Amino acid sequence: MRLRLRWLAVLLALALPAAAQDRAGVQTAFARAQHLKRGINVSHWFSQNPSDYSAQHTNTETTTDDIALIAHLGFDNVRLSIDAVPLEQAPLGADGLNGDFLGRLDRAVDTMLADGLAVQIDLHPEDSYKQQLRTNDWNVDRLTMLWRKLAAHYAGRDPERVFFEILNEPEVGDPYRWAGIQARVAAAIREVAPRHTIIATGPNYSDLQDLLTQHPLADGNVIYNFHFYDPHEFTHQGASWGLSWWIYEHGIPYPPTESSMHELIRQVPDPAQRFQLENYWLDRWDGHRIRLLIDEAADWGKANNAPLLCNEFGAYRQVTDPVSRNTWIHDVRTALEDDGIGWAMWDYHGGFGVVTGKRGQPAQVDGATVGALGLKEK
Numbered sequence: 032m033r034l035r036l037r038w039l040a041v042l043l044a045l046a047l048p049a050a051a052q053d054r055a056g057v058q059t060a061f062a063r064a065q066h067l068k069r070g071i072n073v074s075h076w077f078s079q080n081p082s083d084y085s086a087q088h089t090n091t092e093t094t095t096d097d098i099a100l101i102a103h104l105g106f107d108n109v110r111l112s113i114d115a116v117p118l119e120q121a122p123l124g125a126d127g128l129n130g131d132f133l134g135r136l137d138r139a140v141d142t143m144l145a146d147g148l149a150v151q152i153d154l155h156p157e158d159s160y161k162q163q164l165r166t167n168d169w170n171v172d173r174l175t176m177l178w179r180k181l182a183a184h185y186a187g188r189d190p191e192r193v194f195f196e197i198l199n200e201p202e203v204g205d206p207y208r209w210a211g212i213q214a215r216v217a218a219a220i221r222e223v224a225p226r227h228t229i230i231a232t233g234p235n236y237s238d239l240q241d242l243l244t245q246h247p248l249a250d251g252n253v254i255y256n257f258h259f260y261d262p263h264e265f266t267h268q269g270a271s272w273g274l275s276w277w278i279y280e281h282g283i284p285y286p287p288t289e290s291s292m293h294e295l296i297r298q299v300p301d302p303a304q305r306f307q308l309e310n311y312w313l314d315r316w317d318g319h320r321i322r323l324l325i326d327e328a329a330d331w332g333k334a335n336n337a338p339l340l341c342n343e344f345g346a347y348r349q350v351t352d353p354v355s356r357n358t359w360i361h362d363v364r365t366a367l368e369d370d371g372i373g374w375a376m377w378d379y380h381g382g383f384g385v386v387t388g389k390r391g392q393p394a395q396v397d398g399a400t401v402g403a404l405g406l407k408e409k
Contacts, residue, residue: 056228056252057336063228064254064338066149066192069406070108070375071101071385072343077136078112078155089135091391093379095142100386100394101379102146105406108192109148110342110375111139112155112199115177127180140188149192151230151342151375152185154178155199164212165203171212174198175219183223195220196230196342200237200258206244209234217248229253230340237343239328247335257328258343259363261321264311266359269350270382276304285355287312318362322369329370341367342375345383357403364404376404 076092077084101109117132124130143150154177163170182195197216203209217229231253233241242257260266265287267273268280279299284291292312299305314320325341332339344363346356360376367374380386385401386394398408 054247054249054251054336056250058251060228060252060254061338063191063194064340064373067108067151067194067254067340067342067373067375069106069404070110070149070151070342070373071106072110072112072375072378073097073101074112074378074381076112077117077132077139078114078153079157081114081116081157084114084117084132086131086135089139093139097379097394098139098142098146098148100396102148104385104396104401104408107147107149108151108375109143110151110153110196111136111143112153115154115156115160115174118181119177126184127176128184133184140185140193144189144192149194151194151196152181153196153199153230153342154181158202161198161200161202164201165205165208171215174212175216178216179219179223182220182227186224186227190224190226190228194228194230194254195224196256197232199232201232201234202236203234206234206241210245214248217250217253221250227252230256230342232256239324242328243331247337254338254340255332256340256342259325259341260344260346261324262311262314262316264308265316265351265355266346268347270347274304276301276308280308281350282352283308283311283355284352285359286315286317318366321362322366325363325366325370325372329372332372339370339372340374341372343377344374345377347382348384349382353399357399360400360403361405368405 073093076089080088113136118128120129122129140150164174178197185193197213201209203212213231217231220229229250229252231248232255233245235241237256237258239257239259242255247253247255263273264280265283265285267277268283270277276299281298283295289312296305296309299308328339346359348356364374376385377383380388380394386396388395396408401408
């Protein structure tokens, strides 16, 4: 199986440039990408909460009022992240999926559609699930079978507004292996959902540079996504995950200047890590640099005749200066829009949120962040 995946990837890599190919469905993908222009991620609802996917949790984490607010603010789509494991847990229905979890998921999807929102069905499992794809071909079979069932279940929903995202941040480091896995899963989806648009991505963490390693699938009805959190020294300051020294950062400004960074660099105790933070301002991060990077993605899309989507970008808000945070969000959002790339910010009411407030209470809209996204608090 591993050999077969590698040969499939090699054949894809040796194919003619996509712009020279007549890939059926390309025009459909470009047209449907217009439904994914201004999106938001809803996190920790049907994913990222493995200890509790109970009805009590999913009925209160994000509510019908939250969905209505998302539509009211002017977002046109929601990226709905879904853990793989609860879909596969017994008791299973006739379709091979957990009926209770799936029923609650259906209500969420249908509520979004009823409020005029498009929905990205994003398979978003825990890291351990994805990491097994690196070397274990049985887990590739497992992923393929799961998508065959999930796509068949949603094949009856509106193909103009329901999209199938193969896998969030695959964490498969070998781009050729990931290309083979992705091609196989896309083919399985297409067998049971011939009309729907697929969302594909690059390997690793779906960064922009990961997208650039890929050749488009033979299937033309595909949108290609990437995530943008650069520079992480700014966007993930104060975070307790990722690099260990991010948690020491507080109040790092954007754009950085020598005068603003001189004292802040001393927050990081380790000399080598201080050096990394110092390079944040030495690298002159600003809107112009961000625009040049986003242009690289746009150039890939043009060269390969493929529509693009940035369905994660954002900055952790806990210890970040709000003005700097919203300036960065504005710069990323406008760079994407100038290149004709749709977006979905991370996230609705999590640590990167566009709203604040305690769970179970009405969301408090962050008007400045809404403005940075080019939307209006109505």
